[in-house]
Amino acid sequence: MTSKPLLPSDPADQLSVQDRRDAMHHAIRKRICLLEYPPGARLSETELAQEFGTSRTPLRRVLARLEDEGLVQSVHGVGTLVTDADIHELEHVYQLRVELTALPARLDPRLPDAAFMQKLDNFIMQSAKIIDHGTPLEFTEFDMDVFQFLLQLTGNAPLRETLERLYYQTKRLWLWAAINAKLDLVGEFRIFHHELEALQHALRSHDLDAAARIQSAHISMSFKRLFQKIK
Amino acid sequence: MTSKPLLPSDPADQLSVQDRRDAMHHAIRKRICLLEYPPGARLSETELAQEFGTSRTPLRRVLARLEDEGLVQSVHGVGTLVTDADIHELEHVYQLRVELTALPARLDPRLPDAAFMQKLDNFIMQSAKIIDHGTPLEFTEFDMDVFQFLLQLTGNAPLRETLERLYYQTKRLWLWAAINAKLDLVGEFRIFHHELEALQHALRSHDLDAAARIQSAHISMSFKRLFQKIK
DNA sequence: CCCATGACTGTTGTGCACAACACCCCATTC
DNA sequence: GAATGGGGTGTTGTGCACAACAGTCATGGG
Numbered sequence: 076m077t078s079k080p081l082l083p084s085d086p087a088d089q090l091s092v093q094d095r096r097d098a099m100h101h102a103i104r105k106r107i108c109l110l111e112y113p114p115g116a117r118l119s120e121t122e123l124a125q126e127f128g129t130s131r132t133p134l135r136r137v138l139a140r141l142e143d144e145g146l147v148q149s150v151h152g153v154g155t156l157v158t159d160a161d162i163h164e165l166e167h168v169y170q171l172r173v174e175l176t177a178l179p180a181r182l183d184p185r186l187p188d189a190a191f192m193q194k195l196d197n198f199i200m201q202s203a204k205i206i207d208h209g210t211p212l213e214f215t216e217f218d219m220d221v222f223q224f225l226l227q228l229t230g231n232a233p234l235r236e237t238l239e240r241l242y243y244q245t246k247r248l249w250l251w252a253a254i255n256a257k258l259d260l261v262g263e264f265r266i267f268h269h270e271l272e273a274l275q276h277a278l279r280s281h282d283l284d285a286a287a288r289i290q291s292a293h294i295s296m297s298f299k300r301l302f303q304k305i306k
Numbered sequence: 307m308t309s310k311p312l313l314p315s316d317p318a319d320q321l322s323v324q325d326r327r328d329a330m331h332h333a334i335r336k337r338i339c340l341l342e343y344p345p346g347a348r349l350s351e352t353e354l355a356q357e358f359g360t361s362r363t364p365l366r367r368v369l370a371r372l373e374d375e376g377l378v379q380s381v382h383g384v385g386t387l388v389t390d391a392d393i394h395e396l397e398h399v400y401q402l403r404v405e406l407t408a409l410p411a412r413l414d415p416r417l418p419d420a421a422f423m424q425k426l427d428n429f430i431m432q433s434a435k436i437i438d439h440g441t442p443l444e445f446t447e448f449d450m451d452v453f454q455f456l457l458q459l460t461g462n463a464p465l466r467e468t469l470e471r472l473y474y475q476t477k478r479l480w481l482w483a484a485i486n487a488k489l490d491l492v493g494e495f496r497i498f499h500h501e502l503e504a505l506q507h508a509l510r511s512h513d514l515d516a517a518a519r520i521q522s523a524h525i526s527m528s529f530k531r532l533f534q535k536i537k
Numbered sequence: 538c539c540c541a542t543g544a545c546t547g548t549t550g551t552g553c554a555c556a557a558c559a560c561c562c563c564a565t566t567c
Numbered sequence: 568g569a570a571t572g573g574g575g576t577g578t579t580g581t582g583c584a585c586a587a588c589a590g591t592c593a594t595g596g597g
Contacts, residue, residue, distance in 0.1 A: 092382060092580070120549075130582045135549090139370055151323060151549050152588030167462045170413050175406075182401050231398040233475075237468055244464075323550070351579075361552045366579090382579050383558030 099127050099137045107146050107157055108247045109215060110254070114159035118147065144240055160248040162305060169298040172241045173291050179229030180287035187228065187278050194224065195278070199271045206264040211253035214264060215246060221271070225290070228283060249301060257304045266293070323364075330358050330368045338377050338388055339478045340446060341485070345390035349378065375471055391479040393536055400529040403472045404522050410460030411518035418459070418509050425455065426509070430502045437495040442484035445495060446477060452502070456521070459514060480532060488535045497524070 090098070103123070106112045124134040138155055141147045149155045187195070198221055205214055222242055226235045252258050270293045277285035321329070334354070337343045355365040369386055372378045380386045418426070429452055436445055453473055457466045483489050501524045508516035 117548085131549095132581050132583090136370055136580095139367055140374055143371055143374060149549065150589085152547085153590080154548055167414060168464050171409070171462060171464050171468070174409055174413065178402070178405050182405065183398060231402060233399050233402050233472065237402070241464065348578085362579095363551050363553090367550095380579065381559085383577085384560080385578055 095127075095129075096133065096137060099123075099134065100140055102127075103137065103141060104144075104146065104243055105219070107141075108219070108243050108250070109212060110247055110250055112157050113251075114157050114247075116157045117154040118157065120155065145244055160245075160251060162248060162302060165245050165248055166298075166302070168241050168244050169294065172238070172245065173295045173298075175234065175238055175241065176291040176294055177287045178234055179226075179231070180284040182234055183230035184283045185228055185230050186281055186283065191227065192275075192278065195271070195275055198224065199268070199275060202264070202268045202271055206261060206268055209260075209264060211250055211260065214253070214267075215250045218246065218267070225274075228286065249297070252301055252305050258300070263297075263300075266296075326358075326360075327364065327368060330354075330365065331371055333358075334368065334372060335375075335377065335474055336450070338372075339450070339474050339481070340443060341478055341481055343388050344482075345388050345478075347388045348385040349388065351386065376475055391476075391482060393479060393533060396476050396479055397529075397533070399472050399475050400525065403469070403476065404526045404529075406465065406469055406472065407522040407525055408518045409465055410457075410462070411515040413465055414461035415514045416459055416461050417512055417514065422458065423506075423509065426502070426506055429455065430499070430506060433495070433499045433502055437492065437499055440491075440495060442481055442491065445484070445498075446481045449477065449498070456505075459517065480528070483532055483536050489531070494528075494531075497527075 103112075103118075112118060118138070120131045120134055120138065124131045127134065138147060138149065142149055142155075146158060147155050148158050201217060205217060209217075223239075226238065229235060249258075253260060253263065270289060273289050274286050277283075277289060334343075334349075343349060349369070351362045351365055351369065355362045358365065369378060369380065373380055373386075377389060378386050379389050429448075432448060436448060440448075454470075457469065460466060480489075484491060484494065501520060504520050505517050508514075508520060
């Protein structure tokens with residue numbers, strides 16, 4: 076009888092424990108990825124707990140997951156520090172991403188439907204606007220949306236989770252390089268736009284393998300450009 | 307000056323916080339994989355905390371990681387339950403393992419040295435003994451050792467971690483099938499022995515790619531046999 | 538002036554008490 | 568007899584207080 080409370084005063088009350096946990100996890104992960112919390116930054120458990128309206132205990136559960144994912148590191152007596160994104164350490168992650176990104180076409184591939192192609196159209200239009208007057212921050216946020224969107228191309232959940240974890244480990248390094256003027260921004264934007272158009276072309280032919288190879292190739296080339304510029 | 311305590315009363319005192327955490331994590335994970343905690347079993351936080359000589363708080367940190375890895379699931383008011391190993395849900399994990407197992411040869415491959423080949427010899431001798439009078443439990447424990455050992459063939463840490471996580475998600479399903487007489491045990495043992503000999507042959511030729519493909523093929527075939535038997 | 542030392546401050550780690558919740562059992566009622 | 572309601576019990580989730588620890592700054596002695 077008490078399965079659903081009547082007239083919940085706050086919509087947040089309906090969220091389960093795990094939902095609120097995921098919400099905090101995604102929020103903090105996004106801030107780290109967008110360099111709102113740059114490498115080396117100290118995250119205050121007390122402040123974050125207050126911000127999310129909870130105590131340290133549930134928040135520490137979230138930080139623990141972020142630590143297992145390699146985004147933060149808790150040091151006793153010092154603080155919870157955002158790990159630094161060093162390209163030499165992330166080279167292995169990039170190489171793994173290149174290989175894994177080719178797999179959605181082979182492991183439970185999902186052919187896109189009309190709604191998917193429609194949304195892809197919208198993304199392509201948005202990317203065209205970014206080329207002219209986009210900031211690195213805006214672009215990265217956009218890239219995150221596109222990434223999540225393209226994950227739908229596979230129904231293999233473990234693969235999706237692995238790709239997601241690796242993505243968030245590497246993306247902030249690109250953003251850092253872009254902000255610090257290490258990259259040819261307009262060039263990067265153009266390449267991304269072309270990638271989306273190429274993806275559209277491949278998907279219209281129902282060639283998921285081609286689409287996956289395109290993404291894989293672009294990750295590889297993106298890393299090459301990064302590595303050349305910031306040594 | 308106080309960097310190292312004098313005359314530690316207990317060697318465990320020297321272990322860092324993270325070391326003790328990892329020790330608990332590996333211990334519980336092994337028990338789950340060896341079906342000492344079968345699917346559906348309730349893990350008592352209080353009992354486990356007492357056993358490891360700590361309180362619930364650090365132990366919950368470990369259970370949280372196991373939950374993120376998909377081995378247990380905590381339900382409020384009920385308990386921490388070992389997830390069930392269903393072959394239909396694990397099919398995606400198996401398929402991903404097949405693909406990932408081929409990668410060590412391409413991502414930072416490490417050629418085995420003499421000590422490695424020596425240890426491989428020992429493993430092959432041990433596997434020969436298991437064929438005649440081995441139990442499923444003994445075999446799985448042995449398989450875990452061999453798996454960890456073969457991870458040395460790549461220096462790509464993210465790949466190793468991913469392979470490890472996926473391994474522990476699937477292996478207990480094989481053990482369950484073996485215990486419940488769903489498999490031709492001697493046949494399985496023989497196949498594993500042959501796999502190790504084939505690996506030895508490939509590694510003697512310094513052909514890491516061949517070695518990786520052999521492992522990949524065996525995971526694929528092992529899943530096929532499992533799937534046929536337990537539907 | 539320089540260095541050592543110790544108190545102070547702020548952080549994460551731990552333990553504990555209680556809240557929130559689910560399940561079981563049994564009495565009660567129709 | 569069957570359904571229902573309520574209390575009891577055991578579990579995980581949360582909040583809080585304190586321990587353990589690292590860094591900083593001031594102070595005193597050389």
